Amino acid sequence: MTVDRKCQYSSPWSSTTRSPSDRSTSAGPVSTPAPAPAPAPAPASFPGLQPSHQVEEPHSRVDMVHMQLLHHYMTNASLYPLFENCMKDIVINVALREPYVMYSLLAISAHHLSIFRPEQQQFYRHLAIRLQTEGLSIFNSIDVSFYGDSVEKRIPAFIFSSLIGIHALCDMLLHRDTDPDSAIAGFLKYMSLHRGMLTVMHGYWDELKKSELRVLFEELVPQWFSLTSEGRDCDDIRKRLTAAGLGTDELEDALHAVDLIQCVLDAKPNAESRAYILCSWVAMLRPAFVPMLENARPEALAVLAYYFLAMHHCRGLWMMGDAGQHFLTLLAEHFRGGEWYAWQALSPSTPLTTARRTVPMARNFVVTRPQEADAPRIAEIHLAAMDANPLLHAQFPASESLKSLQQFLEADTAEQLRDPSSGVLIARDPETGVIAGFAKWNSPSHPEEVKLESGSLRDLEGCRREFLDRYVSLAEEARKRCFGDQPCYCISFVCTDPAYQGQGVGTLLTRKVLELAKTDGLQVYLESTDVAIPMYQKLGFRVIDEFQMKIPGLTSDEITVSYREVCMVWQPGSMT
Template sequence: MVRIARRSHKKSRAGCSVCKSRHIKCDEGRPACGNCKISSRYCSFLTSDSHLPTVSEDSTSSPTPGFPTRQLDASPSPLRYSPPSPSQELPCPNIAVANMVHMELFHHFMYSNLFDLPPPYDDSDKKIAPLITEVALSYPFLLNEVLAFSALHLSYVQPSNAQLYRHYAIGLQTHALGIFNGEMIEVNRDNCMAILLFSWLLTLHSLIETVDSAGSADIHSLLDRFVHCMQLHLGVRAVKTEAWHMMLESEMGFGLEAITSMMEYANPGSHTADLKSCIQNSKTLNNDEKSTCIRALDNIQWFLSSIDGTEKNGSSLVTAILSLISWPAKINVEFHQLIADRTPEALLALSYYAIPLHLCRESWIVRNAGQLLLQSIRVHLPDEWHRWLDWPEEMMERISAGV
């Protein structure tokens, strides 16, 4: 019998572990091989030997060079957030190990337009991303959240690799929260800005995930997601209350001062007058609950007056951004409880927040969040309260029409 000699071929001994387990030839492409990219698998080439800075489990070990040492405490951190579980289709990457994807995420955060909203100040030489990055290099929890936020943005701009980037976004944020929640961080002059920025990025991250979940989430549960997102602002509020004067002295103080000066003017306005009267005459709310709802409306009246032309203190979009960031941080815990209890008057006050959200709808961070919020409030309100939603809906229609 004639035997045909087997054609010789070069074995891919340096191929990724995924291709080896699948018994297919690996092209050894970097940062991830072609087979893994096509099949949306997590390629083992994404792991290298360089480590991202993390907090040592042994408090007596040597600190990571260039990163401040912080004493651990068994007390829990007040800021806690549980991100979605990573996809079951991809193995969990070793987030504590730096690789080429991390480098890509870092570069993307530095030089792309992640924050595609104009800053509330007029200084083109001072960009927010480099300033955040400068702070993040000294605080591992912030650095990991920076990379997570960058990965989330890349999942939109590179949809072909969306699954991989979202997997990284989840893993990096989980790692960031593990570091932050494992420490009891006392706010001081050195770390106040890092904690504030971390809290702020978490709220934006949560808002993005809330909007993303709209396609699969029940409209009834969507309101809970919005409320959870807003509750994260309480962490921002706590840091601001404790260390505002210290933050004004930081390198980002120029932006905070600009925000403060723009919001100093308090116009009483008339947009919320009817709803305030309704709340004041409520037969079911006690006096403290009435005051809580009215304060929430007072804090958004500045925004409503500004976009209506009553107060010219910058562009309407910048005004919307300030309201977007500041209003959830101003409302108190009692208001959150009224929302959780589905109190109609509190839900109506919350519906006014849909207006600044809608004005920022061109941003990848916000998109149709305003419309989703209003829809979710409507399904939780008894029919007799629906007429109160006519005005915020009308305002949103005017914004869409450019009126």
């Protein structure tokens, strides 16, 4: 099987056709020049996989940049949930055997760094292009006949198909066409590439499930897809497809594509399953639906609109961002006029008509110091934003205890606001005046006398002190390990009303605190759950430590859940 991508870099493997074993003993990653190269202009056809100009010939050696990329892949939690830890180890082991897999792995890492290190964005994007193109060049040099009937030899090809699918998806999402037809063509090229990579596995899927990848097929996939889609978000498109006069196979396969999307919109799958569905959706499409998309039939594009809505639903994943909103807007333009435009114009629940209404648009939130009268709203946001945190429910498991906690937070915030120098800021919606989020911190000029969790909060009725005290102890130990007695700003809370999440409220508030710290020439320290790591990394924070504790699950008193927070630091002068 050959991927229809021409490598425009000269390659030490391009002159001969090799077997996988030949390659495995002779190939090494390319060398990357020390200065950041100029970025390759995006080709008109498909960005990312076809650099449009010649660059210096690569060398068959490993340099420190490659070591950095490999270390980043292995240690950076925000790169996941594309693979769980067990899959991460398998990918690493395969990559160490097969250079084309290693190139693709390093390309994903470079893509990730291009997002979270914006000051080096051009360097890392160009590097991702080079690495992925080299991987494709090596893969295209393989004579598949060397595989014979060996499933083990096909495992690297399967891993490579997953990695290159993610890389191609990242490229498609980053390349922001403003013309609807060009955007649709770009998506279809991505789909062709991702699905084409899997043809080498044709006829070997049952055997693959018995290989070292069995953990994926026996444990992870059943776990990810054990839930049935229950939500009603896609009812309109299901009814429309049923009434569209499709053939039996077309209707069945189109509804299957919708079911996968609804699983994401249900918000019931965990983060790993949502990421897996979104990144693998085109590979999981059934045969009758694929030509419907390839021919840009309106029924298929209407399903694609829901896919982009699901993408927006998971905009917190590092490669997604606001891409769902962008593509929804373009599809709305594509459908302008005609039967399908009339349908979506009449139905308020379709993503096409409600793109600008249901997809939140960034606003110029007004950041100010709150008044004492704002304390109840701040306490309300605090609990709403923390509701998804399992530690909160371990510490305050009953509804009565949560009500007591909200009253406590309201009184505590009011007391803070009586001190004009205390560290509290809010962001207001400029249209409604509603408080959308808040940030709290302490600094050397206004130190925290008693940590919130260490004070009278412990005496609230229904509080489970053992989980509160354990958390306080671990957090304080981590803080001492990281900073000792060094002066710094310490951000205690950045909370956004769920109705305003994804609109930049948390980022805006955190930037204001960083500006204050920069004026004082001080570092900023915080503890974060995994979900907020990408936001802080974009602002220049880096992970320096972590701590974990065991807590009960949401539906059981058994202490089975591993709760983790990472310790992060920001230095004055970091890109914000």
